[in-house]
Amino acid sequence: MAALLNAPQREAIHYLDGPSLVLAGAGSGKTRVITHKIAYLINECGFEPYNIAAITFTNKAAKEMQERVAHLMGGRSPKGLTVCTFHALGVRIIRQEAVHCGLKPQFSILDAADTVQIVADAAKDSDKGIAKQMQWQISSWKNAMIGPDEASQLADNELAAAAAAAYAEYERTLRAYQAVDFDDLISLPVRLFETNEEVRERWKARLRFLLVDEYQDTNRAQYRLLRQLAGERGMFTAVGDDDQAIYAWRGADVENLRLLQQDYPRLKVIKLEQNYRSSRRILEAANTLIANNEKLFEKRLWSEHGPGEQIAVHGCREADAEAEWVAMKINAHRFEARTAYKDYAILYRGNHQARVIEQALRNAGIPYVISGGQSFFDKAEIRDLIAYLRLLQNEDDDLAFIRAITTPRRGIGAATLEALGHYAGARHIGLFAAVFEEDLAEHLNARQLEAVREFANYINRLKYRVTREPAGRLLEDLLASTRYEAWLFEHLDSREAETKWNNVRDFVGWLTRKGDEDGKNLVELAQTLTLISMLDKEDPDFDGVQLATLHASKGLEFPHVFLVGVEEGLLPHQASIDEDKVEEERRLMYVGITRAQRTLTLTWCERRKMGKEFRPCEISRFVAEMGGDLKLGQRRSNDPLSREEGRDRAAALRAMLERGGR
Ligand code: ATP
Ligand code: MG
Numbered sequence: 001m002a003a004l005l006n007a008p009q010r011e012a013i014h015y016l017d018g019p020s021l022v023l024a025g026a027g028s029g030k031t032r033v034i035t036h037k038i039a040y041l042i043n044e045c046g047f048e049p050y051n052i053a054a055i056t057f058t059n060k061a062a063k064e065m066q067e068r069v070a071h072l073m074g075g076r077s078p079k080g081l082t083v084c085t086f087h088a089l090g091v092r093i094i095r096q097e098a099v100h101c102g103l104k105p106q107f108s109i110l111d112a113a114d115t116v117q118i119v120a121d122a123a124k125d126s127d128k129g130i131a132k133q134m135q136w137q138i139s140s141w142k143n144a145m146i147g148p149d150e151a152s153q154l155a156d157n158e159l160a161a162a163a164a165a166a167y168a169e170y171e172r173t174l175r176a177y178q179a180v181d182f183d184d185l186i187s188l189p190v191r192l193f194e195t196n197e198e199v200r201e202r203w204k205a206r207l208r209f210l211l212v213d214e215y216q217d218t219n220r221a222q223y224r225l226l227r228q229l230a231g232e233r234g235m236f237t238a239v240g241d242d243d244q245a246i247y248a249w250r251g252a253d254v255e256n257l258r259l260l261q262q263d264y265p266r267l268k269v270i271k272l273e274q275n276y277r278s279s280r281r282i283l284e285a286a287n288t289l290i291a292n293n294e295k296l297f298e299k300r301l302w303s304e305h306g307p308g309e310q311i312a313v314h315g316c317r318e319a320d321a322e323a324e325w326v327a328m329k330i331n332a333h334r335f336e337a338r339t340a341y342k343d344y345a346i347l348y349r350g351n352h353q354a355r356v357i358e359q360a361l362r363n364a365g366i367p368y369v370i371s372g373g374q375s376f377f378d379k380a381e382i383r384d385l386i387a388y389l390r391l392l393q394n395e396d397d398d399l400a401f402i403r404a405i406t407t408p409r410r411g412i413g414a415a416t417l418e419a420l421g422h423y424a425g426a427r428h429i430g431l432f433a434a435v436f437e438e439d440l441a442e443h444l445n446a447r448q449l450e451a452v453r454e455f456a457n458y459i460n461r462l463k464y465r466v467t468r469e470p471a472g473r474l475l476e477d478l479l480a481s482t483r484y485e486a487w488l489f490e491h492l493d494s495r496e497a498e499t500k501w502n503n504v505r506d507f508v509g510w511l512t513r514k515g516d517e518d519g520k521n522l523v524e525l526a527q528t529l530t531l532i533s534m535l536d537k538e539d540p541d542f543d544g545v546q547l548a549t550l551h552a553s554k555g556l557e558f559p560h561v562f563l564v565g566v567e568e569g570l571l572p573h574q575a576s577i578d579e580d581k582v583e584e585e586r587r588l589m590y591v592g593i594t595r596a597q598r599t600l601t602l603t604w605c606e607r608r609k610m611g612k613e614f615r616p617c618e619i620s621r622f623v624a625e626m627g628g629d630l631k632l633g634q635r636r637s638n639d640p641l642s643r644e645e646g647r648d649r650a651a652a653l654r655a656m657l658e659r660g661g662r
Pocket of ligand 2: 030031032213555
């Protein structure tokens, strides 16, 4: 392998005597160690790809890693190699071992919206806000591998007590639906491995070498899964950076870094200190900033790159102006530097900040892609369709049944569903199964009975076709026979209906292609849907500015980065200031800064809209913490660029660019 690797990187790649941990700062080539180690294991150590699993944090990262490995292996990704997220690995394990988990292989995977509903039902509390908080609490327990009994002992406030009380019922409901939530995807395999030696040994023999990226953000349950799979011998390489731990709020536990050393006394720790990503000024600013956090592990990063440009900090009047300024800068810089749009990223703290940015980019004629935004799968029209798919896959999925039978409306009302629900509940069977019970006729009137049976028969007819016909054709028939498009246009205004219908068409087109490519039928596609994000749809050649939250930007790099909304109350976030958790926000800022390769621009606003009111803002403390080598800019008070002026300037610039011929 003549590829560029430094000495400690090579050491980490070649080390096979036991467990190892690469602990190093941003951009030091940790992910590169993983991809090269996969190639090394296969090419030079005789490992079968089938025996190797690399675990990444997001689907996007998994996809990128697969591509990098394919590149190293001469163009093709090795057959049988596992590169996926912890959750996707969990799905595979549960699917193969379904009987041991008390599930059928066609179990459903529920997302947050579904589970909130179940928690609300279990707690008999219809307040969505409270149900959300309870779900959050239950999820934290599950991530920490705490069951309902233990939870009720731990609960130390009213909300937690209510959540603990609902927890057991919640779990029962999931099992009755033959469904699992996201947390189960990790905790079920862990429980299984801890209690069933035969199964555990089988998986240990299968996954002989494990590689884990972004190890600092694993939670306790994920750690236990890793430990079960790796066993005493611990044939794994984990890479991580404690300074980039940004998921504590979701149960990630940096303690896992210490635990690894405790549980594996032979753990080989390798440090990387050369940063290959960023210019020196950017790296310096990142180092200076993060020095304000208490250190877990001492690290130093240096770079051979030149100093590069100064980091620019620009103050704007408000978010609209900020977005317009960034759009204008990108157009101007792109023109000057002859770069592509995809060389630019705009990063922000919260998803809500994306809307104005999108607007400004559209106004300026700049193409863009968003990663990790509101999931495509959260859109109502997509969830409608997914409900049908889930029901086709798993008739015990009562939530899917209710959503599908009522969307589009087919004259089946709440009274019918309530009667059906009572009937099924009393007999401990699912709604779908109840429909065909003889004595249901005593509980529903003739018209109601006919309506629900007609629906169930319709589903059964589709089901019959699933293994016989391609996914695409079935989807088209499903849309046609439910008259979904017409229904959208009947109950929505035409613009909204059109947007939704386009989303549906997009989704169907994408599923059809995926079905053709992977040779999967509709039900097989349906099962993993909840896990995939529309990111997979992204065309890597598309030339667009990258928009992402700081959380979603982890592991990525871009030549030019704009970090917007660098204000007190936003970054650091107000909640974390109140709760004295600024350190995690500082790490988030560190992640943001270290995404940049060549230039970094920070922007902040003098005032920001909170609800209907404008609130004055101060520049983030983090800017001062980055050291003095910054280029400060401010809108001049005698030069208030109005929105109209901004738009005019953007238009003029666009015209100039078009004349420029690029
Ligand atoms: P992060 O903490 O942000 O995830 P990382 O430590 O995983 O960063 P990589 O993404 O693996 O870092 O590497 C950062 C950049 O440096 C990549 O563009 C990579 O190709 C490059 N790089 C890594 N190692 C070397 C090397 N030895 N020689 C040249 N370039 C390298
Ligand atoms: Mg990385």
